[in-house]
Amino acid sequence: MVMEKVQGRGFLGVVFLVIVFLSVSSGEAQSRSFLVNCGANSSVNVDGRRWIGDLVPNDNFTVSSPGVAATDSTANGDSLYRTARIFDNGLNYTFSGVQGNYFVRLHFCPFPIENHNVNESLFSVVANGLKLLADFNVPGEISDKYLPLQNSNSNSSSLSLVKEYILAINDVLVVEFIPSKGSFGFINAMEIVPVIGTLFADLVRRVGGSDANVSGRGIETMYRLNVGGQEIKPDQDSDLWRKWEVDSSYMITADAGVEIKNSSNVTYASNNDSSVAPLLVYETARIMSNTEVLEKKFNMSWKFEVDPDFDYLIRLHFCELVYDKANQRIFKVYINNKTAADNFDVYARSGGKNIAYHQDYFDAISAKINTLWIQLGPDTAVGAWGTDALLNGLEIFKLSRSGNLAYGDRIGPTGKSASHLKSWILWLGIGAGVASALIIAIACTCIFCFCKSQRNEMSNTKDNPPGWRPLFMHGAVLSSIANAKGGAQTLNGSVAAFTRVGRRFTLSEIRAATDNFDDSLVIGVGGFGKVYKGEIEDGTLAAIKRSNPQSEQGLAEFETEIEMLSKLRHRHLVSLIGFCDEQNEMILVYEFMANGTLRSHLFGSGFPPLTWKQRLEACTGAARGLHYLHTGADRGIIHRDVKTTNILLDENFVAKMADFGLSKDGPALDHTHVSTAVKGSFGYLDPEYFRRQHLTEKSDVYSFGVVLFEVVCSRPVINPSLPKDQINLAEWAMKWQRQRSLETIIDPRLRGNSCPESLKKFGEIAEKCLADEGRNRPTMGEVLWHLEYVLQLHEAWMRTNATETSITSSQALEDLELRVAEDAQRRPSSLDEDTVRPRHEG
Structure with a gap:
């Protein structure tokens, strides 16, 4: 019996060894x-x-x-x-x-x-x-x-x-x-x-939808980045031998994020995560720079070229290296301008500080898109204490479709492969280039002949004054405007451009008007250069803006300013008198605005404060000017730099929009936006425009909403010296406006001197202008209508000289709204006759 037991145990031992051997061999x-x-x-x-x-x-x-x-x-x-x-x-x-x-x-x-x-x-x-x-x-x-x-x-x-x-x-x-x-x-x-361990789960969270099944599909690695750290070479990545690039080359603005490192050892949440990424990835990160100043709606952004018409798996690597408790850093994740996650708290998701964590997302790229954007930014709903975002690593994988991972083999709409389409497009581009060159050559020849004939004609005319020729590129525009005003003026028998539109000054005339650019005549300094108060020879006061060679703005802004103001005439747009482009100078001459910028009357200059009525009138005037820009041309014009320093006040405190150097024509009829690089002034920038580089009229509306809060609060839009939750005016004011307590932070000089109902309506307008998405913002025409209504509310309140009586009663408000609506029906466009007629006749 004992021998049988021993033999039995020996047999089981042999079986066990065989199983172990097979397992090891396998x-x-x-x-x-x-x-x-x-x-x-x-x-x-x-x-x-x-x-x-x-x-x-x-x-x-x-x-x-x-x-x-x-x-x-x-x-x-x-x-x-x-x-x-x-x-x-x-x-x-x-x-x-x-x-x-x-x-x-x-x-x-x-x-x-x-x-x-x-x-x-x-x-x-x-x-x-x-x-x-x-x-x-x-x-x-x-x-x-x-x-x-x-x-x-x-x-x-x-x-x-x-x-x-x-x-x-x-x-x-x-x-x-x-x-x-x-x-x-x-x-x-x-x-x-x-591959060691389980690298991918079968189900991956779809951006903006339900989970997607990725099991059984071929995968191509498109990008693998060590965010905020150095390149990781293959021999530094355990047994998987992966290479991790640095991320800065893919960032839209590298300065938007700063690099940080861990202060203690990083660990994996579980042993299964060790194959996902080496610890080196989690020991460095990128967080938002200057969080004391940056607007919470702006993000760290990475842009990648990808193959269209494929599905992608985006893997984000996180490890909280700073905070030791939850709710200290909460942010949003955007993938291709769609919200992939909000209320993202790395500490809470990973289970603590210095613990590695990753999150996968699935997104399908259409046949018309070849870029993929990854953006991280603070969640505006969490409060000022969450003003930051963090990312340690990033991977982008392409998933096979119908047994194919090759973009060059995708079948195009004509039935040809993408490679054949590329070849066809290449030859088409070459042909178009040759044709364009021929057209340009013919056009240049015609222009040369025309200019030569014009010079011959002018050479036959005696005593032609040197300073009155229109700028060559805009001569046709200026002449058409002059004709529209009843014909061009003549000087000694020669045709001159309309004086108030485009007089060409000589540099000696400009020097005489500014006392050789005397600094005592400087009335402002902007991105283009200094602005001088000058007097031209007929005694007319003018604002003379001289380009600074070291300025980021230059010839493009100079040409844009002249082009825009040459075709725009409106009582709420500053008029261009002329320009000077001699000796590499770029100088613009405007009508003089006696009361300077709107900003100077709100804070910091010592000027007497504006009354609530004056502020409403200034806002309404500026809105009229912007509304004209958006609707007065075929495609409309987007100002792109709306701020209180670009709203000027004349001697009667009539507000006029100024500085069109960054302006752009609006989108064509078959487009919804203009794709362009982000330009504007910090604190006023539309965050949607910043994220997507898609410029629309609603970008001006957002900036104007910031202006409205600046007007009612009388403080700078960005003030780093204030407590963290008050640095950014738009965020701070929106916080109180959402609580319907805007009166808590308004300019103390307005309290008791303004209609409470008008203040309430004014805050509601500003709030709508600052909607996160442009499609949810009103048009400038709608903003203008509501501002006119607010102004009427205040004027009615002033007439009654009471704060708690008839104007605040619901019946009186209904009557007033009815009158405003009737007025809108009589005048569908808020532009009256003098908005399309120049203020000064030539």
Whole structure:
């Protein structure tokens, strides 16, 4: 009996050992890596790893065709990239004993090859039936990926490229290289590395929707960034050998975020997370810079070029390195201008400080989009204590569709592949360029002949004064305006532009008007330069704005200002008298506004305070000017720099919009916005415009909303000396306005001297102007209508000389609203006759 028990135990022990052996053997099979040095008959050691030459006999993989082995004997770089395998026909690499999920990395480094021009190579790659690349050109891909990110004259051929894929493999992996017709391909090295642990979940949160299933799909790594830190080399990433780039090259504004490092050891939330990213990624981060000053609606933004018509998995890596409790840093995550997450608290989600955490998102990119935006910014709903955002790392993965990961093989609307479409578009572009050049040449010839004839005519006219020719580029515009005003004025028989629109001053006239630019005559300084009070020869006072050569604004703003004011005439727009462009000077001459800027009458200048009625009239006048800009031209004009220093007051305190150097024509009828770089003044910028670079008329509306709060509160829009929650006027005022307690923070000089109901309505208008999304903001016409209503409320209150009687009664308000509505029906546009007639006749 005892012997039977011993024998039984011995049998179980043998079985156990066999199971262990099989498990170990299976694990070894699953964890096998293949490092292939293509085109080499020997092996090389690189970063502590041994790469086997594909000409060396071995049992790990087979090559279907020898092709041509090439060597770059002059190369001084990585020894792995000194050889390559060239193929004019199909070439297969077959790897056996591969089971599970693997990183498949293809290494390319073009170098001169005899009888082959690598710049003309074109080939496709297929792995187990999944197309990875189609009509692929390595030098072109290197140029697209790297050269835009470098401020150097680097030769793209000296750079290498690694294409990384994550594939599920069942025992055998076959990688096929297929040259395009009449071309060839090459490969320098291949790397097959097993994925450790579970890298991706089957279900991923969809941006703005339900979960998406990503299991079973091929994956291509598009971007992998170590945010806020240095580049992480493959040998620093445990056993997965991933490369992590720095993120600054992809940021829209690198200064929007500052780099921080951990002050103690970072750990993973669980052991399963160790394969997601190395701890080096979590030990550095980028947070918003100057959070004491930045508006909470502005973000850290990264922009990436991606292939259209694919699905993408975006992985964000987080680790709270500063705060040791929850609710200290809460922010929003935007992906392609859609809210992916709000109330994002890294500490709460990860479970503490210095704990690594990641979050995946799924988003589908349409066929018309080739960019992907990642933006992080504070959540405006959480209060001032959350004014910040944080990110440690970022990865973007492309997911296969219908067994395809190759963008070049996507079928276009004409039935041709994207590569053929690119070729067709290229030739179309060349043809269009040639045609454009011919048209420009013909136009220049015609203009030259016209100018020559004009000079001949003028040379036959005696005593032509030198200062009265219209600026060449705007002569047609100025002449048409002059004709519209009853014909051009003449001087000694020559045709002159309308004086109030575009008189061309000589520099000597400008010097005489400003006493040789005497600093005692300076009445303002702006982004363009100094503004002088001057007197031209007929005794007319003028504001003379001289460009500063060191200013960021220059010729473009100078031309824009003249162009805009040459075609705009409105009693609430400052009139342009003329300009001077002699001796590299850029000088603009405007009508003189005796009472200066609206801002100077609100705070900081010592001027007597404006009454509530004067402030309402100034706001209403400025709104009329902006409304005219938005509606007075075919496409409308967007001011783009609305602020209280650009609202000027004349001797009667009539408000006029000024400074059109940043103005842009509105979108065409078939467009909703103008795509342009962000410009404007800090504190007034529309956050939607800042995030998306989409400029609309509603961007002016947002800025005007900030102006309204500035008018009622009499304080700067940004004041870093105030407590943190009061630094930004728009945020501070909106906080009180949402509580319907704006009267708590208004200018104390208005208390008791203004209609409470008008203040209430005024705050509601400002609140609507500052809506997060432009589509939820009113038009300037609607803003103007409501401001006129507020002004009437106040005037009625003043007439009754009471604060708690008839005007605040509901019946009186209903009667007043009825009168205003009737007035609006009689005058659908708020522009009366004198808004389209110039204030000064020539």
